[in-house]
Amino acid sequence: MSIKYQNLQGNHACALGAIAAGCRFFAGYPITPSSEIAERMSLELPKHEGVFIQMEDEIASMGAILGASMGGVKAMTATSGPGFSLKQENIGYAAGAEIPCVIANVMRGGPSTGMPTRPAQSDLMQARWGSHGGHPLIVITPGSVREIFDETVRAFQLSEKIRTPVIVLYDEVLGHLVETLPLSGAAHKITERKWADESPETFMPYAETTDLIPPMPRPGDGYRTHTTGLTHAEDGFPTQNPETVVKAMKRMLDKFELHQSEIESYETVCCEDAEVLVMTVGISARAAKHAVKTARQEGIKAGLFRPITLWPFPEKAFKKIISKVKTVVVPEMNTGQLSLEMERLCPKKTKIKSINRIDGEAIAPKEILSLLQSVAKK
Amino acid sequence: MSNNLSKEFNIRDYLREDLMPHFLCPGCGHGIALRALLQAVHELEISKDQLAIVSGIGCSGRVGAYIDANTFHVTHGRPLAFATGLALARPDLEVVVITGDGDSLAIGGNHLIHACRRNLKMTCMMLNNEVYGMTGGQASPTTSQTRYTTTSPKGSIEPVFDACKLAEAAGAGFVGREVTLQMPSLKNLLKKCLQYDGFSFLEVISDCTEIFGRKNQLGTSPEMILNQKSSMRPDSYGNIVDEPFRPNFMKTGVLALNERPEYSATYRQHVARQLKSKEKK
Amino acid sequence: MKEIQIRLSGTGGQGLQLSAKMLAESLIQEGCQIAQSQSYEPTSRGGLSRADLVIGDEIPDYPLVTNLSALLIMDQLAAHASTDLIQPGGLVITDSKRVEDPPKGDFNLHALPLTETALKLGSARVANIIALGAMITLRDICKPAALESAVRRNAPRAFLELNIEALKTGFEMATKLS
Numbered sequence: 001m002s003i004k005y006q007n008l009q010g011n012h013a014c015a016l017g018a019i020a021a022g023c024r025f026f027a028g029y030p031i032t033p034s035s036e037i038a039e040r041m042s043l044e045l046p047k048h049e050g051v052f053i054q055m056e057d058e059i060a061s062m063g064a065i066l067g068a069s070m071g072g073v074k075a076m077t078a079t080s081g082p083g084f085s086l087k088q089e090n091i092g093y094a095a096g097a098e099i100p101c102v103i104a105n106v107m108r109g110g111p112s113t114g115m116p117t118r119p120a121q122s123d124l125m126q127a128r129w130g131s132h133g134g135h136p137l138i139v140i141t142p143g144s145v146r147e148i149f150d151e152t153v154r155a156f157q158l159s160e161k162i163r164t165p166v167i168v169l170y171d172e173v174l175g176h177l178v179e180t181l182p183l184s185g186a187a188h189k190i191t192e193r194k195w196a197d198e199s200p201e202t203f204m205p206y207a208e209t210t211d212l213i214p215p216m217p218r219p220g221d222g223y224r225t226h227t228t229g230l231t232h233a234e235d236g237f238p239t240q241n242p243e244t245v246v247k248a249m250k251r252m253l254d255k256f257e258l259h260q261s262e263i264e265s266y267e268t269v270c271c272e273d274a275e276v277l278v279m280t281v282g283i284s285a286r287a288a289k290h291a292v293k294t295a296r297q298e299g300i301k302a303g304l305f306r307p308i309t310l311w312p313f314p315e316k317a318f319k320k321i322i323s324k325v326k327t328v329v330v331p332e333m334n335t336g337q338l339s340l341e342m343e344r345l346c347p348k349k350t351k352i353k354s355i356n357r358i359d360g361e362a363i364a365p366k367e368i369l370s371l372l373q374s375v376a377k378k
Numbered sequence: 379m380s381n382n383l384s385k386e387f388n389i390r391d392y393l394r395e396d397l398m399p400h401f402l403c404p405g406c407g408h409g410i411a412l413r414a415l416l417q418a419v420h421e422l423e424i425s426k427d428q429l430a431i432v433s434g435i436g437c438s439g440r441v442g443a444y445i446d447a448n449t450f451h452v453t454h455g456r457p458l459a460f461a462t463g464l465a466l467a468r469p470d471l472e473v474v475v476i477t478g479d480g481d482s483l484a485i486g487g488n489h490l491i492h493a494c495r496r497n498l499k500m501t502c503m504m505l506n507n508e509v510y511g512m513t514g515g516q517a518s519p520t521t522s523q524t525r526y527t528t529t530s531p532k533g534s535i536e537p538v539f540d541a542c543k544l545a546e547a548a549g550a551g552f553v554g555r556e557v558t559l560q561m562p563s564l565k566n567l568l569k570k571c572l573q574y575d576g577f578s579f580l581e582v583i584s585d586c587t588e589i590f591g592r593k594n595q596l597g598t599s600p601e602m603i604l605n606q607k608s609s610m611r612p613d614s615y616g617n618i619v620d621e622p623f624r625p626n627f628m629k630t631g632v633l634a635l636n637e638r639p640e641y642s643a644t645y646r647q648h649v650a651r652q653l654k655s656k657e658k659k
Numbered sequence: 660m661k662e663i664q665i666r667l668s669g670t671g672g673q674g675l676q677l678s679a680k681m682l683a684e685s686l687i688q689e690g691c692q693i694a695q696s697q698s699y700e701p702t703s704r705g706g707l708s709r710a711d712l713v714i715g716d717e718i719p720d721y722p723l724v725t726n727l728s729a730l731l732i733m734d735q736l737a738a739h740a741s742t743d744l745i746q747p748g749g750l751v752i753t754d755s756k757r758v759e760d761p762p763k764g765d766f767n768l769h770a771l772p773l774t775e776t777a778l779k780l781g782s783a784r785v786a787n788i789i790a791l792g793a794m795i796t797l798r799d800i801c802k803p804a805a806l807e808s809a810v811r812r813n814a815p816r817a818f819l820e821l822n823i824e825a826l827k828t829g830f831e832m833a834t835k836l837s
Contacts, residue, residue: 065463
């Protein structure tokens with residue numbers, strides 16, 4: 001049987017990945033360059049008896065998906081820079097109250113309104129630290145149209161399983177890029193949320209279970225629990241008791257640590273004997289892959305480390321590779337965000353070289369290649 | 379799950395008694411509104427398991443937690459946005475939003491007008507106490523002109539919102555107003571809200587005695603609540619600069635009632651039509 | 660096959676993105692894999708617009724164009740924006756009416772009466788289709804039949820015949836040159 005192929009846009013792949021993962025609620029607000037996700041969802045969701053709603057603003061879209069998710073329906077929203085800023089408070093609510101949800105952020109040039117139709121990678125740190133108060137969450141940075149589809153599916157799986165917001169983060173180039181993919185009929189694993197099934201009399205919605213992920217009570221099932229953005233005890237009710245507050249935060253942090261092997265995902269290219277390592281994500285990693293392969297043909301011992309789950313950073317895997325590396329090259333379309341992480345993780349002897357572009361153009365392979373060549377000469 | 383509904387209304391059947399004593403100040407009107415809501419729920423035999431309360435931030439936002447139901451205490455100004463998602467995803471639930479004048483007219487004003495426009499089935503009870511009580515008594519969009527607050531130390535000079543006119547103009551199917559003094563009437567209005575097939579908006583004039591009342595020397599709690607009916611409650615909604623303490627001319631009761639298509643049903647019909655036309659193809 | 664890179668450039672509203680989509684569809688029918696990207700300004704009409712294709716046996720590591728095998732320039736606005744990317748001996752087609760000052764360099768430049776011919780056929784809006792026809796004839800990119808079926812799938816129904824006529828006119832225009 002011959003495989004049939006289709007040409008699919010990155011943003012459409014995100015929408016179709018969400019549908020494949022079981023997403024049945026989308027709330028959004030128009031914003032370039034992510035609007036195609038909402039547009040596609042408005043076509044697809046009715047076919048699956050799901051709900052699509054265009055809300056009055058970005059904040060409302062984020063609120064609505066949390067309402068839907070608390071009601072038990074897999075939910076997502078999509079946005080870009082300015083809208084992502086507006087959503088941050090409710091993303092923090094989702095993290096604190098442990099409400100599963102998926103947020104796609106298609107990055108464009110900034111600051112402020114910036115360059116709506118031009119790509120950037122300037123929200124890498126905002127995705128991790130954007131909401132106040134300090135909390136863990138998951139950020140996934142796919143690198144191709146195929147991967148946008150697959151990683152959106154995985155975003156839902158992680159979100160539902162670990163009870164956390166998951167951000168799917170990619171740049172405008174990938175959002176609007178059309179690539180050929182096999183038209184696959186393969187069913188994707190739909191992760192069912194772990195629902196509370198014990199006696200409502202003794203049920204504690206934020207109990208410290210062995211997997212550190214408490215089951216969720218579904219409204220209507222008789223649990224009648226309380227959900228709040230205030231710091232809360234295991235019973236879900238507000239508390240400012242220092243011990244309880246610390247214990248609750250510790251469980252939340254430990255939850256990510258315990259499930260790290262599932263969360264973690266990265267790609268390595270020629271890393272085994274690499275002396276110069278390129279570390280980047282998204283479209284910049286596509287350029288890096290091309291540059292690394294070309295450098296290898298020229299005899300340069302270059303490698304690529306590409307986090308697919310950017311946050312939490314795949315630290316252990318990276319540290320194994322970095323011990324033999326002399327120079328790390330960090331190409332990114334911002335003024336230097338991943339290079340900060342490299343400064344944190346690399347041994348002192350490792351040189352860190354940045355390539356930064358903020359002009360709304362993608363970093364070309366030759367820019368990375370020429371740096372690899374000049375590093376190799378020294 | 380049995381709801382242990384006794385025939386006579388007993389508020390204890392509907393409260394989370396573990397959380398008592400509650401945090402409301404003595405004389406606060408919010409408790410009266412809470413009782414009226416619970417009695418309306420009881421009389422309509424709405425199951426506590428199916429009842430979803432969504433509230434925002436502020437004194438009004440904290441009221442929800444005392445109700446023995448599915449309660450969601452969300453971010454400031456956003457309960458209507460959360461409730462929109464919840465009600466659309468779970469049309470089987472009875473969704474009630476408890477919000478305040480700051481929560482729904484200032485920071486969440488956009489959500490209010492669009493919820494009115496959409497007409498998705500839910501009840502929105504706005505407790506209007508003319509002030510940000512929880513943060514220490516700052517001026518709100520309903521603080522009457524000349525009133526003292528911690529951010530209008532020489533008297534407020536800003537015009538106020540008429541929440542009901544706003545809701546009606548934005549298309550709300552059901553709009554009502556009542557004062558906490560008129561508890562039976564308040565309860566009956568809430569019943570009408572809960573029975574209305576669409577978005578119902580009810581403004582409850584509630585007293586902040588401890589902060590707003592004290593600052594403006596409006597008298598003791600009983601005096602304040604009695605003044606809701608008589609002379610001292612200012613007509614917040616007129617031009618009161620020349621005559622600041624006119625008798626209360628605020629209209630109460632059902633202020634607007636329009637039969638409009640309920641949004642969730644409309645959406646589902648729209649989807650069913652699409653699925654049907656797909657089958658034909 | 661060796662990787663081919665194509666750019667269609669001009670101003671917004673000239674149908675370049677749709678042209679690229681039709682070309683991409685014909686290419687996957689022939690077993691190629693493509694990466695198609697775009698660049699546009701925040702206006703729906705006017706402003707620099709370009710649609711790029713990287714074509715090969717598999718999806719390229721880097722999906723954006725770096726080395727153009729073929730370039731179409733439909734407007735003076737786009738005339739010099741891509742000159743650095745054209746590979747030596749590459750194909751450059753310009754609209755003879757709308758591009759007064761074409762790029763100069765080591766490539767095969769053809770100034771073709773795209774808009775003029777389109778107007779004669781009935782609408783300036785099919786100039787892009789004439790250009791597509793000419794381009795695949797001058798540089799062996801895909802089979803004419805595959806492109807024709809892609810045009811049939813994507814062209815607005817009311818203008819289908821006009822589009823097919825434009826495509827064939829493009830084939831003929833290029834055949835005469837070569």
